[in-house]
Amino acid sequence: MFSRDWVYENFRAYYRSPRYEFPSPQSFSQREYAFLLFKERAMVRHKSFHSSAALVSSLRERIPSDVYHSCAYYENPDADMDKKGWSGADLVFDIDADHIPTSCNKLHDEWKCGNPACLVAGGMSGRGITPEECPACGGVKFETKTWACEECIDTTRTETRKLLDMLTNDFGFSEHEIHTYFSGHRGYHIHVENNSVRSLDTMARKEIVDYVCGIGLDMFDKKRRDSAKQKRKTSTPVFALGDYGWKRRLKNGMRTYILNSAKEGLIELGVSKKGADVLFKNKQAIVNRCIEEGRWDTVKGVGFETWMRIAEHVKDQEIAQIDTVVTSDIHRLIRANGTLHGKTGLLKAEFPVKDLDTFDPFVGAVAFKEGTAHVLVSDAPEFKLSGETFGPYKNQRVELPTAAAVLLILKGRAEVQN
Amino acid sequence: MLQETVKFTPTDLAKYPFLKDTAAYMKRLGLEIEELTSPELAQILTRAQERLEQALLFVYTGQKAAGDIEIPSFPVAIMLAIATKTSFIKKRYALAEAKQAYLEFQGETAERLMAIARDFDWNIALNTESGIPLDYFSVSLADYLRNITHLRDEKWKLINRLLVRGRVFLKQQDVARLLQEDVQRRIDIRLDAKEAPEFPGPITAIADKLVEMAKEKIGEQEMEGFPKVVSQSAFPPCIAVLYDAATHGKHMGHVERFTFTSFLLTIGMPPEKVAETFKTSSDYNARLTRYQVEHIAGSKGSGTKYTPPSCSTLQTHGVCTNSDELCRRVHHPLNYYLRKQKLQPSVQTNA
Incomplete structure (x- = not known):
């Protein structure tokens, strides 16, 4: 436990520094706060504070590994759940590489079955996203080793960009109502603080989730399709494309997809060889005729199946992969901005919406900026922190800046040396 | 934006007696409950009774009377509905008034419709x-x-709507339909009087008559809850999958566990039995499982009894699987269960 003690000391020094300031969320005193205690690893919930200073002094005393606050506003934030008096909640989104398949999680994420009686001696193990149950024994406890690399962040950044497009263009939230944060681990949090969404209930938020995730999207123009059916042209889909919302997304997406398509890509989608050939050779003409003018049944060799495959593919590209449970939960606890993440030692850090593409979390969210430590690294891929590149390491003793050492220790990949 | 003020006339209030202006109108009229049974005001009471009868029989509020009878007959009908102390009657009445309003809304001018919406x-x-x-x-x-919470057709899903910079664009008929929902809610709230006052004898007599009528109309079975015996063969596909997962000790996520537990509890399985179904789970912890189950049952923790999520919620969280023909006709797993059970009353096993 020596390494964890050393990390604890660093967390303590961070929160006890006279320079430490807690960036208060809106309606600070109406929120519930919760701490995951470093040593006891227990959650302390239902706390409320009247001032940011009171919260900071509690942080300095308790030194939690993780700090959360409710996305909800309560009349009595420190009462039991049913006596809190819910009076509204921010609309929050969580985009996390844990749930999104990326080409890099196969490289740096590992899991091992934690069932002592696993059919594979020592526990079955694998790489990539942790399965819901062990393929060998059906166990559900796993030891995981995850990592946050630039590719993970790029993937979540792309999802965040799509979400922000919907939040501004479709939902009409202004930039000062949308707060964007690096989560402190491997993703982004988006909080919307807006009076009209505050009071939305779970059902209403679920509609927003469905909107963002493309669930229940009806891609067809029903009226025109029915009349096409009467004319026995049943094989033609009549997509409803337009200039706004999902209709715009589908239209732009299909246009871009076809104009940039390669034959192999189309065949990979499941389009027939002949269909792919026709599409590839007549890109512009097909875009004009079908997508711009809506004459869907006028291209020989490109029928219902082909259009459906393209449309479904485009839809899947346009959705933003958010954690559906977080957004629809109106009592959710969410990591507090400006506090340390217990799995990385990085901060949850806010940045302006417009800086999504330029904000580098591995620089901007680094908390420990001074000192170094000698560590024995068992295994770590190459990584960047504060603009410096480290690793890869394999059973090596190295001297690292504090932030890098904390990260490796919390990730279970290094031990501090005396 | 300067909004043109539309003044509601007594004709409007007769059509839309749920508007806020009705209260002022009634105040000027200065009616007392006791006076309602007097011969001069009998017409109001009769019209109020008719509103409720028509609602029960045809989900309709009946032929309109003259304004000075029609308008006061609405608050009196509300009072009568409260006096029945029957939730079916209250719900049905609110629905009938709202449906009636919907028909009227469709023929309104844009300005008047917006004034009502405001x-x-x-x-x-x-x-x-x-x-x-x-x-x-x-x-x-x-x-x-x-206002779309209770609307099931996929055309109401936000994703299938024109949403531009925070505004949803709708044609008049759709605005009318959404307003219908708000009318119903406003009336529901008025009917949800926690403490009903003591009503004069003649009022109670009418209320009793309405309750009789409701029983005849819908039969007793609507008032009953779920059948006593748990019928596993009537489980909807999503629950069948979860049941299989639970009894085979497979992992279940939070939403899955909650859905499964609340479903079994709602259809009448005792909490101990529900907890037992998790016994083979590889991370089974008897005490914790019992606590969780009892919490969902409402006997521990907050005391709230939970019902399982609707089909659309289950779809959102990826719990909806293997949906079949019957699924297409229901919007809630409990509804599936009830219907399926009616279809196959003889096949019953103890789960």
């Missing part, structure tokens, strides 16, 4: 966006979402 605190305007039909209205996202 009576419900809607943020509504005429469309000014180019590329969207000129006769469309725009309503705020919150107003839209609040």
Whole structure:
């Protein structure tokens, strides 16, 4: 436990520094706060504070590994759940590489079955996203080793960009109502603080989730399709494309997809060889005729199946992969901005919406900026922190800046040396 | 934006007696409950009774009377509905009034329809966006979402709507339909009187008559809850999958566990039995499982009894699987269960 003690000391020094300031969320005193205690690893919930200073002094005393606050506003934030008096909640989104398949999680994420009686001696193990149950024994406890690399962040950044497009263009939230944060681990949090969404209930938020995730999207123009059916042209889909919302997304997406398509890509989608050939050779003409003018049944060799495959593919590209449970939960606890993440030692850090593409979390969210430590690294891929590149390491003793050492220790990949 | 003020006339109030202005009108009239049974005001009481009878029989509120009878007959009908102390009657009445209003809304001028919507605190305007039909209205996202909660057709899903910078664009008929929801809610709230006053004898007599009528109309079975025996063969596909997962000790996520547990509890399985189904789970912890199950049952923790999520919620969280023909006709797993059970009353096993 020596390494964890050393990390604890660093967390303590961070929160006890006279320079430490807690960036208060809106309606600070109406929120519930919760701490995951470093040593006891227990959650302390239902706390409320009247001032940011009171919260900071509690942080300095308790030194939690993780700090959360409710996305909800309560009349009595420190009462039991049913006596809190819910009076509204921010609309929050969580985009996390844990749930999104990326080409890099196969490289740096590992899991091992934690069932002592696993059919594979020592526990079955694998790489990539942790399965819901062990393929060998059906166990559900796993030891995981995850990592946050630039590719993970790029993937979540792309999802965040799509979400922000919907939040501004479709939902009409202004930039000062949308707060964007690096989560402190491997993703982004988006909080919307807006009076009209505050009071939305779970059902209403679920509609927003469905909107963002493309669930229940009806891609067809029903009226025109029915009349096409009467004319026995049943094989033609009549997509409803337009200039706004999902209709715009589908239209732009299909246009871009076809104009940039390669034959192999189309065949990979499941389009027939002949269909792919026709599409590839007549890109512009097909875009004009079908997508711009809506004459869907006028291209020989490109029928219902082909259009459906393209449309479904485009839809899947346009959705933003958010954690559906977080957004629809109106009592959710969410990591507090400006506090340390217990799995990385990085901060949850806010940045302006417009800086999504330029904000580098591995620089901007680094908390420990001074000192170094000698560590024995068992295994770590190459990584960047504060603009410096480290690793890869394999059973090596190295001297690292504090932030890098904390990260490796919390990730279970290094031990501090005396 | 300067909004043209539409003044509601007594004709409007006769059509839409749920508007806020009715209260002022009634105040000027100065009616007392006791007076209602007097011969002079008998017409109001009769019309109020008719409102409720028509609602029970045809989900309709009946032929309109003259304004000075029609308008007061609405609050009196509300009072009669409260006096029945029967939730079916109250619900049915609110629905009938709302449906009636919906028919009227469709023929209103744009200005008047917007004035009515504003009576419900809607943020509504005429469309000014180019590329969207000129006769469309725009309503705020919150107003839209609040009113589609009970609408099941996929055309109401937000994702299938024109949503532009926080405004949802709708044609008049759709605005009318959403307003119907708000009318129903407003009446529901008025009917949800916690403490019903002591009513004079003749009022109670009418209320009793209405309760009799409701029983005849819908039969006793609607008032009953779920059948006593748990019928596993009537489980909807999603629950069948979860049941299989639970009894084979497979991992279940939070939403899955909650859905499964609340489903079994609602259909009448005792909490101990529900907890037992998790016994083979590889991370089974008897005490914790019992606590969780009892919490969902409402006997521990907050005391709230939970029912399982609706089909659309299950779809959102990826719990909906293997949906079949019957699934297409229901919107809630409990509804599936009830219907399936009716279809196959003889096949019953103890789960």
